[in-house]
Amino acid sequence: MSIDSNYFSLLSKLPPYVFSVVNELKYSARRRGDDIIDFGMGNPDQATPKHIVEKLMESTVQGKNHRYSVSAGLPKLRLAISDWYKKNYDVQIDPDSETIVTIGSKEGLSHLMIAMLSPGEVVMVPDPCYPIHSFSVLIARGDIRPYDSFEENEMLNSILKGLKKNPKPKALIISFPSNPTTQTVNLEFFDKIVEIAKENNIVVIHDFAYADICFDGYKAPSFLQAKGAKDVGVESFSMSKSYNMAGWRVGFMSGNKEIISALRRVKSYLDYGIFQPIQISAITALNETHDCVDQITQTYCSRRNRLIDSFANSGWKIKKPDATMFVWAEIPDKFKSLGSLEFSKKLITDCNVAVSPGIGFGKNGDNFVRFALIENEQRILQASRSIRKLSL
Numbered sequence: 202m203s204i205d206s207n208y209f210s211l212l213s214k215l216p217p218y219v220f221s222v223v224n225e226l227k228y229s230a231r232r233r234g235d236d237i238i239d240f241g242m243g244n245p246d247q248a249t250p251k252h253i254v255e256k257l258m259e260s261t262v263q264g265k266n267h268r269y270s271v272s273a274g275l276p277k278l279r280l281a282i283s284d285w286y287k288k289n290y291d292v293q294i295d296p297d298s299e300t301i302v303t304i305g306s307k308e309g310l311s312h313l314m315i316a317m318l319s320p321g322e323v324v325m326v327p328d329p330c331y332p333i334h335s336f337s338v339l340i341a342r343g344d345i346r347p348y349d350s351f352e353e354n355e356m357l358n359s360i361l362k363g364l365k366k367n368p369k370p371k372a373l374i375i376s377f378p379s380n381p382t383t384q385t386v387n388l389e390f391f392d393k394i395v396e397i398a399k400e401n402n403i404v405v406i407h408d409f410a411y412a413d414i415c416f417d418g419y420k421a422p423s424f425l426q427a428k429g430a431k432d433v434g435v436e437s438f439s440m441s442k443s444y445n446m447a448g449w450r451v452g453f454m455s456g457n458k459e460i461i462s463a464l465r466r467v468k469s470y471l472d473y474g475i476f477q478p479i480q481i482s483a484i485t486a487l488n489e490t491h492d493c494v495d496q497i498t499q500t501y502c503s504r505r506n507r508l509i510d511s512f513a514n515s516g517w518k519i520k521k522p523d524a525t526m527f528v529w530a531e532i533p534d535k536f537k538s539l540g541s542l543e544f545s546k547k548l549i550t551d552c553n554v555a556v557s558p559g560i561g562f563g564k565n566g567d568n569f570v571r572f573a574l575i576e577n578e579q580r581i582l583q584a585s586r587s588i589r590k591l592s593l
Protein backbone atom coordinates (compact mmCIF):
# COMPACT_ATOMS: atom_id res chain seq x y z
CA MET A 202 0.00 0.00 0.00
CA SER A 203 1.29 3.45 -0.83
CA ILE A 204 0.37 6.29 1.47
CA ASP A 205 0.80 9.46 -0.58
CA SER A 206 -0.59 12.96 -0.19
CA ASN A 207 -3.92 11.98 -1.85
CA TYR A 208 -4.56 9.63 1.04
CA PHE A 209 -4.99 12.62 3.37
CA SER A 210 -7.82 14.30 1.47
CA LEU A 211 -8.34 16.97 4.12
CA LEU A 212 -4.77 18.22 3.87
CA SER A 213 -5.15 19.05 0.19
CA LYS A 214 -8.07 21.35 1.11
CA LEU A 215 -5.94 23.31 3.56
CA PRO A 216 -4.11 26.22 1.94
CA PRO A 217 -0.31 26.34 2.25
CA TYR A 218 0.80 28.14 5.38
CA VAL A 219 2.20 31.39 3.94
CA PHE A 220 3.94 32.25 7.20
CA SER A 221 6.26 29.27 6.85
CA VAL A 222 7.93 30.98 3.84
CA VAL A 223 8.87 33.97 5.98
CA ASN A 224 9.78 31.74 8.92
CA GLU A 225 12.21 29.76 6.77
CA LEU A 226 13.94 32.98 5.67
CA LYS A 227 14.09 34.10 9.29
CA TYR A 228 15.64 30.82 10.47
CA SER A 229 18.26 30.77 7.73
CA ALA A 230 19.20 34.42 8.45
CA ARG A 231 19.59 33.49 12.12
CA ARG A 232 21.73 30.47 11.20
CA ARG A 233 24.01 32.90 9.34
CA GLY A 234 24.30 34.84 12.60
CA ASP A 235 22.03 37.78 11.63
CA ASP A 236 20.16 39.47 14.47
CA ILE A 237 16.54 39.35 13.28
CA ILE A 238 14.09 41.66 15.04
CA ASP A 239 11.07 39.44 15.12
CA PHE A 240 7.57 40.95 14.93
CA GLY A 241 6.19 37.81 13.28
CA MET A 242 4.01 35.74 15.57
CA GLY A 243 1.55 37.01 18.18
CA ASN A 244 3.34 35.03 20.87
CA PRO A 245 3.63 37.15 24.06
CA ASP A 246 7.28 37.58 25.09
CA GLN A 247 6.62 38.41 28.75
CA ALA A 248 6.20 35.92 31.62
CA THR A 249 2.85 35.02 33.16
CA PRO A 250 2.21 37.19 36.28
CA LYS A 251 3.92 35.83 39.40
CA HIS A 252 0.80 35.16 41.50
CA ILE A 253 -0.61 32.92 38.74
CA VAL A 254 2.65 30.95 38.41
CA GLU A 255 2.83 30.59 42.21
CA LYS A 256 -0.69 29.14 42.26
CA LEU A 257 0.38 26.66 39.58
CA MET A 258 3.38 25.55 41.65
CA GLU A 259 1.35 25.23 44.82
CA SER A 260 -1.38 23.15 43.17
CA THR A 261 1.01 21.05 41.11
CA VAL A 262 2.62 19.45 44.17
CA GLN A 263 -0.76 18.18 45.34
CA GLY A 264 -1.26 14.64 44.05
CA LYS A 265 -5.05 15.01 43.97
CA ASN A 266 -4.60 17.43 41.07
CA HIS A 267 -2.79 14.88 38.91
CA ARG A 268 -5.86 12.87 37.92
CA TYR A 269 -8.08 13.34 34.89
CA SER A 270 -9.99 16.57 35.31
CA VAL A 271 -13.41 17.56 33.95
CA SER A 272 -13.77 18.05 30.20
CA ALA A 273 -16.11 21.04 30.53
CA GLY A 274 -13.81 22.65 33.13
CA LEU A 275 -13.85 22.72 36.94
CA PRO A 276 -17.16 24.04 38.35
CA LYS A 277 -15.19 26.68 40.32
CA LEU A 278 -13.51 27.88 37.14
CA ARG A 279 -16.87 28.14 35.39
CA LEU A 280 -18.12 30.12 38.37
CA ALA A 281 -15.09 32.45 38.08
CA ILE A 282 -15.91 32.92 34.38
CA SER A 283 -19.49 33.79 35.26
CA ASP A 284 -18.27 36.33 37.86
CA TRP A 285 -15.78 37.75 35.30
CA TYR A 286 -18.61 38.40 32.84
CA LYS A 287 -20.77 40.02 35.55
CA LYS A 288 -17.93 42.18 36.87
CA ASN A 289 -16.55 43.33 33.49
CA TYR A 290 -19.60 43.43 31.23
CA ASP A 291 -22.65 43.14 33.48
CA VAL A 292 -23.57 39.98 31.58
CA GLN A 293 -25.28 37.06 33.32
CA ILE A 294 -23.74 33.65 32.48
CA ASP A 295 -25.03 30.47 34.04
CA PRO A 296 -21.85 28.58 35.07
CA ASP A 297 -23.46 25.18 34.50
CA SER A 298 -25.06 25.59 31.11
CA GLU A 299 -23.73 28.75 29.46
CA THR A 300 -19.98 28.40 29.59
CA ILE A 301 -17.31 25.81 28.90
CA VAL A 302 -13.55 25.81 29.46
CA THR A 303 -11.47 25.26 26.32
CA ILE A 304 -7.88 24.24 25.70
CA GLY A 305 -7.15 27.73 24.37
CA SER A 306 -9.60 29.38 22.01
CA LYS A 307 -8.25 27.59 18.93
CA GLU A 308 -9.32 24.24 20.33
CA GLY A 309 -12.77 25.50 21.30
CA LEU A 310 -13.44 27.12 17.93
CA SER A 311 -12.22 24.06 16.02
CA HIS A 312 -14.28 21.57 17.98
CA LEU A 313 -17.31 23.81 17.79
CA MET A 314 -17.08 23.65 13.99
CA ILE A 315 -16.87 19.87 14.20
CA ALA A 316 -19.95 19.87 16.42
CA MET A 317 -21.85 22.23 14.10
CA LEU A 318 -21.07 21.37 10.52
CA SER A 319 -21.90 18.66 8.04
CA PRO A 320 -19.72 18.39 4.92
CA GLY A 321 -20.27 21.32 2.55
CA GLU A 322 -22.10 23.56 5.01
CA VAL A 323 -21.05 27.19 4.77
CA VAL A 324 -19.61 29.52 7.39
CA MET A 325 -18.95 33.20 6.73
CA VAL A 326 -15.46 34.23 7.82
CA PRO A 327 -13.70 37.60 7.75
CA ASP A 328 -11.12 38.37 5.06
CA PRO A 329 -8.54 39.05 6.34
CA CYS A 330 -8.95 36.82 9.39
CA TYR A 331 -7.01 35.01 12.08
CA PRO A 332 -6.23 31.76 10.25
CA ILE A 333 -8.11 29.38 12.58
CA HIS A 334 -11.35 31.14 11.66
CA SER A 335 -11.18 29.63 8.19
CA PHE A 336 -9.04 26.54 8.93
CA SER A 337 -11.43 25.33 11.65
CA VAL A 338 -14.26 25.33 9.10
CA LEU A 339 -12.19 23.49 6.51
CA ILE A 340 -10.99 20.93 9.07
CA ALA A 341 -14.65 20.25 9.94
CA ARG A 342 -15.23 19.62 6.18
CA GLY A 343 -17.27 22.82 5.85
CA ASP A 344 -16.90 25.55 3.22
CA ILE A 345 -15.90 29.14 3.89
CA ARG A 346 -17.53 32.22 2.42
CA PRO A 347 -15.24 35.21 3.13
CA TYR A 348 -16.62 38.71 3.72
CA ASP A 349 -14.67 41.97 3.51
CA SER A 350 -13.59 42.91 6.99
CA PHE A 351 -12.28 46.44 6.99
CA GLU A 352 -14.58 49.35 7.73
CA GLU A 353 -17.90 48.70 9.59
CA ASN A 354 -20.43 49.56 6.87
CA GLU A 355 -18.45 47.79 4.17
CA MET A 356 -18.33 44.78 6.45
CA LEU A 357 -22.09 44.76 7.12
CA ASN A 358 -22.83 45.10 3.39
CA SER A 359 -20.46 42.30 2.55
CA ILE A 360 -22.01 40.06 5.23
CA LEU A 361 -25.53 40.79 3.94
CA LYS A 362 -24.45 40.04 0.37
CA GLY A 363 -22.87 36.74 1.44
CA LEU A 364 -25.99 35.72 3.34
CA LYS A 365 -28.09 36.01 0.17
CA LYS A 366 -25.96 33.49 -1.73
CA ASN A 367 -26.62 29.77 -1.90
CA PRO A 368 -26.05 27.52 -0.10
CA LYS A 369 -27.28 29.51 2.82
CA PRO A 370 -24.58 29.98 5.48
CA LYS A 371 -25.02 28.27 8.81
CA ALA A 372 -22.83 30.55 10.89
CA LEU A 373 -20.94 33.83 10.94
CA ILE A 374 -17.56 34.28 12.60
CA ILE A 375 -16.66 37.76 13.84
CA SER A 376 -13.75 38.95 15.97
CA PHE A 377 -13.18 42.39 17.55
CA PRO A 378 -10.74 43.86 18.38
CA SER A 379 -9.51 42.18 15.24
CA ASN A 380 -6.36 40.26 14.59
CA PRO A 381 -4.90 41.12 12.10
CA THR A 382 -6.65 44.41 11.14
CA THR A 383 -6.90 45.79 14.74
CA GLN A 384 -10.39 47.04 13.78
CA THR A 385 -12.60 47.77 16.79
CA VAL A 386 -16.37 48.17 17.02
CA ASN A 387 -18.94 49.50 19.48
CA LEU A 388 -21.94 47.79 20.99
CA GLU A 389 -24.30 49.14 18.31
CA PHE A 390 -22.40 47.10 15.73
CA PHE A 391 -23.05 43.93 17.74
CA ASP A 392 -26.74 44.90 18.04
CA LYS A 393 -26.88 45.02 14.23
CA ILE A 394 -25.16 41.63 14.00
CA VAL A 395 -27.73 40.09 16.38
CA GLU A 396 -30.53 41.56 14.24
CA ILE A 397 -28.98 40.15 11.06
CA ALA A 398 -28.48 36.76 12.70
CA LYS A 399 -32.10 36.60 13.82
CA GLU A 400 -33.42 37.67 10.41
CA ASN A 401 -31.26 35.13 8.60
CA ASN A 402 -31.39 32.33 11.13
CA ILE A 403 -27.66 31.92 11.54
CA VAL A 404 -25.40 31.39 14.50
CA VAL A 405 -22.76 34.01 15.47
CA ILE A 406 -19.40 33.08 16.92
CA HIS A 407 -17.43 35.99 18.35
CA ASP A 408 -13.71 35.54 19.03
CA PHE A 409 -12.85 37.98 21.83
CA ALA A 410 -9.14 37.19 22.24
CA TYR A 411 -8.13 40.86 22.66
CA ALA A 412 -10.92 41.85 25.06
CA ASP A 413 -8.51 43.55 27.45
CA ILE A 414 -5.76 44.83 25.18
CA CYS A 415 -7.34 48.23 24.53
CA PHE A 416 -5.74 51.70 24.63
CA ASP A 417 -6.46 55.38 25.14
CA GLY A 418 -9.72 54.86 27.05
CA TYR A 419 -11.33 52.54 24.49
CA LYS A 420 -13.07 49.54 26.09
CA ALA A 421 -14.02 46.72 23.76
CA PRO A 422 -17.62 45.55 24.23
CA SER A 423 -18.47 41.88 24.71
CA PHE A 424 -20.76 40.47 22.02
CA LEU A 425 -22.85 39.04 24.85
CA GLN A 426 -23.73 42.58 25.97
CA ALA A 427 -25.82 42.99 22.82
CA LYS A 428 -29.53 42.47 23.42
CA GLY A 429 -30.54 38.95 22.40
CA ALA A 430 -26.93 37.85 21.73
CA LYS A 431 -27.36 34.68 23.76
CA ASP A 432 -30.28 33.68 21.49
CA VAL A 433 -27.98 33.53 18.49
CA GLY A 434 -24.40 33.03 19.52
CA VAL A 435 -21.38 32.44 21.64
CA GLU A 436 -18.17 34.28 22.49
CA SER A 437 -14.76 32.77 23.04
CA PHE A 438 -12.13 34.32 25.29
CA SER A 439 -8.48 33.40 25.60
CA MET A 440 -6.25 33.68 28.67
CA SER A 441 -3.25 33.77 26.30
CA LYS A 442 -3.01 37.51 25.77
CA SER A 443 -4.65 39.24 28.77
CA TYR A 444 -2.59 37.16 31.23
CA ASN A 445 0.46 36.20 29.12
CA MET A 446 -0.66 32.58 29.41
CA ALA A 447 -0.27 31.55 25.77
CA GLY A 448 1.63 28.34 26.54
CA TRP A 449 -0.81 27.23 29.22
CA ARG A 450 -3.61 26.62 26.71
CA VAL A 451 -6.67 27.86 28.50
CA GLY A 452 -9.69 29.84 27.39
CA PHE A 453 -13.45 29.62 27.54
CA MET A 454 -16.53 29.87 25.38
CA SER A 455 -19.79 31.31 26.70
CA GLY A 456 -23.28 32.19 25.56
CA ASN A 457 -26.05 30.21 23.91
CA LYS A 458 -26.96 27.08 25.93
CA GLU A 459 -27.58 24.81 22.95
CA ILE A 460 -24.27 25.70 21.31
CA ILE A 461 -22.32 25.29 24.55
CA SER A 462 -24.02 21.97 25.17
CA ALA A 463 -23.08 20.73 21.66
CA LEU A 464 -19.44 21.69 22.20
CA ARG A 465 -19.51 20.09 25.63
CA ARG A 466 -20.78 16.85 24.11
CA VAL A 467 -18.06 16.69 21.43
CA LYS A 468 -15.34 17.57 23.93
CA SER A 469 -16.60 14.96 26.38
CA TYR A 470 -15.58 12.28 23.85
CA LEU A 471 -12.21 13.85 23.15
CA ASP A 472 -10.61 15.26 26.28
CA TYR A 473 -10.57 14.97 30.05
CA GLY A 474 -10.06 18.64 30.71
CA ILE A 475 -6.96 20.76 31.10
CA PHE A 476 -4.35 19.76 33.71
CA GLN A 477 -6.11 20.69 36.93
CA PRO A 478 -3.39 23.01 38.37
CA ILE A 479 -3.70 25.13 35.20
CA GLN A 480 -7.45 25.43 35.74
CA ILE A 481 -6.91 26.33 39.40
CA SER A 482 -4.41 29.02 38.36
CA ALA A 483 -6.90 30.34 35.80
CA ILE A 484 -9.40 30.80 38.66
CA THR A 485 -6.77 32.86 40.50
CA ALA A 486 -6.15 34.94 37.37
CA LEU A 487 -9.82 35.70 36.76
CA ASN A 488 -10.64 36.42 40.40
CA GLU A 489 -7.76 38.81 40.99
CA THR A 490 -8.04 42.55 40.45
CA HIS A 491 -7.10 43.87 37.05
CA ASP A 492 -3.60 45.11 37.97
CA CYS A 493 -1.65 42.55 35.98
CA VAL A 494 -3.92 42.89 32.95
CA ASP A 495 -3.47 46.66 33.09
CA GLN A 496 0.31 46.29 33.22
CA ILE A 497 0.35 43.92 30.24
CA THR A 498 -1.89 46.30 28.29
CA GLN A 499 0.36 49.24 29.19
CA THR A 500 3.41 47.41 27.83
CA TYR A 501 1.68 46.88 24.46
CA CYS A 502 0.49 50.49 24.46
CA SER A 503 4.03 51.85 24.98
CA ARG A 504 5.39 49.55 22.27
CA ARG A 505 2.62 50.62 19.91
CA ASN A 506 3.48 54.30 20.49
CA ARG A 507 7.20 53.64 20.06
CA LEU A 508 6.65 51.76 16.81
CA ILE A 509 4.22 54.26 15.27
CA ASP A 510 6.39 57.28 16.21
CA SER A 511 9.79 55.86 15.32
CA PHE A 512 8.63 54.33 12.03
CA ALA A 513 7.02 57.67 11.09
CA ASN A 514 10.42 59.30 11.68
CA SER A 515 11.89 56.77 9.28
CA GLY A 516 9.32 57.65 6.62
CA TRP A 517 6.68 54.94 7.19
CA LYS A 518 3.39 56.49 8.38
CA ILE A 519 1.15 53.84 9.96
CA LYS A 520 -2.34 54.14 11.42
CA LYS A 521 -2.33 53.89 15.22
CA PRO A 522 -4.45 50.96 16.46
CA ASP A 523 -6.93 51.37 19.37
CA ALA A 524 -6.45 47.80 20.52
CA THR A 525 -4.65 44.42 20.21
CA MET A 526 -0.96 43.52 20.37
CA PHE A 527 -0.54 44.23 16.65
CA VAL A 528 0.12 47.03 14.22
CA TRP A 529 -1.47 46.50 10.81
CA ALA A 530 0.68 48.52 8.47
CA GLU A 531 -0.18 49.46 4.91
CA ILE A 532 2.79 48.75 2.66
CA PRO A 533 4.41 52.05 1.61
CA ASP A 534 3.47 53.09 -1.97
CA LYS A 535 7.00 52.57 -3.20
CA PHE A 536 6.75 48.82 -2.50
CA LYS A 537 3.03 48.13 -2.78
CA SER A 538 3.30 46.44 -6.15
CA LEU A 539 5.53 43.78 -4.58
CA GLY A 540 2.63 42.37 -2.56
CA SER A 541 2.92 41.46 1.11
CA LEU A 542 4.92 38.24 0.79
CA GLU A 543 7.71 39.73 -1.32
CA PHE A 544 7.73 42.88 0.81
CA SER A 545 8.04 40.77 3.98
CA LYS A 546 10.95 38.90 2.42
CA LYS A 547 12.57 42.22 1.59
CA LEU A 548 12.16 43.43 5.18
CA ILE A 549 14.04 40.35 6.39
CA THR A 550 16.82 40.33 3.83
CA ASP A 551 17.44 44.11 3.65
CA CYS A 552 16.53 45.22 7.20
CA ASN A 553 16.67 42.11 9.43
CA VAL A 554 13.03 42.76 10.40
CA ALA A 555 10.49 39.90 10.40
CA VAL A 556 6.74 40.57 10.04
CA SER A 557 3.71 38.56 8.93
CA PRO A 558 2.64 39.13 5.32
CA GLY A 559 -1.00 40.26 5.10
CA ILE A 560 -1.79 37.70 2.39
CA GLY A 561 -1.39 35.00 5.07
CA PHE A 562 -4.65 36.26 6.59
CA GLY A 563 -6.62 36.36 3.33
CA LYS A 564 -6.49 37.92 -0.11
CA ASN A 565 -7.78 41.27 1.21
CA GLY A 566 -4.66 41.50 3.36
CA ASP A 567 -2.15 41.74 0.56
CA ASN A 568 -1.54 45.50 0.83
CA PHE A 569 -0.51 45.11 4.47
CA VAL A 570 2.00 43.51 6.80
CA ARG A 571 1.37 42.79 10.46
CA PHE A 572 3.75 43.66 13.29
CA ALA A 573 3.25 41.73 16.56
CA LEU A 574 4.38 43.91 19.47
CA ILE A 575 6.56 41.21 21.01
CA GLU A 576 9.89 43.05 20.84
CA ASN A 577 10.87 45.61 23.49
CA GLU A 578 11.06 49.33 22.80
CA GLN A 579 14.81 49.27 22.33
CA ARG A 580 14.47 46.66 19.60
CA ILE A 581 11.57 48.56 18.04
CA LEU A 582 13.84 51.63 17.77
CA GLN A 583 16.54 49.43 16.26
CA ALA A 584 14.02 48.20 13.65
CA SER A 585 12.94 51.75 12.85
CA ARG A 586 16.57 52.72 12.18
CA SER A 587 17.04 49.63 10.08
CA ILE A 588 14.08 50.36 7.77
CA ARG A 589 15.73 53.67 6.76
CA LYS A 590 17.65 51.50 4.29
CA LEU A 591 14.39 51.31 2.30
CA SER A 592 14.48 55.14 1.75
CA LEU A 593 10.72 55.44 2.23
Ligand SMILES: Cc1ncc(COP(=O)(O)O)c(C=O)c1O
Pocket residue numbers: 243304305306307308331376379380408410438439440441447451452
Ligand atom coordinates in the same frame (compact mmCIF):
# COMPACT_ATOMS: atom_id res chain seq x y z
C1 LIG B 1 -8.11 36.39 17.18
C2 LIG B 1 -7.42 35.26 17.89
N1 LIG B 1 -8.13 34.22 18.32
C3 LIG B 1 -7.57 33.19 18.96
C4 LIG B 1 -6.20 33.16 19.19
C5 LIG B 1 -5.60 31.97 19.84
O1 LIG B 1 -5.87 31.96 21.19
P1 LIG B 1 -5.50 30.72 22.07
O2 LIG B 1 -4.07 30.88 22.46
O3 LIG B 1 -6.42 30.87 23.23
O4 LIG B 1 -5.77 29.48 21.29
C6 LIG B 1 -5.41 34.21 18.77
C7 LIG B 1 -3.97 34.17 18.97
O5 LIG B 1 -3.18 34.90 18.41
C8 LIG B 1 -6.03 35.28 18.10
O6 LIG B 1 -5.31 36.32 17.65
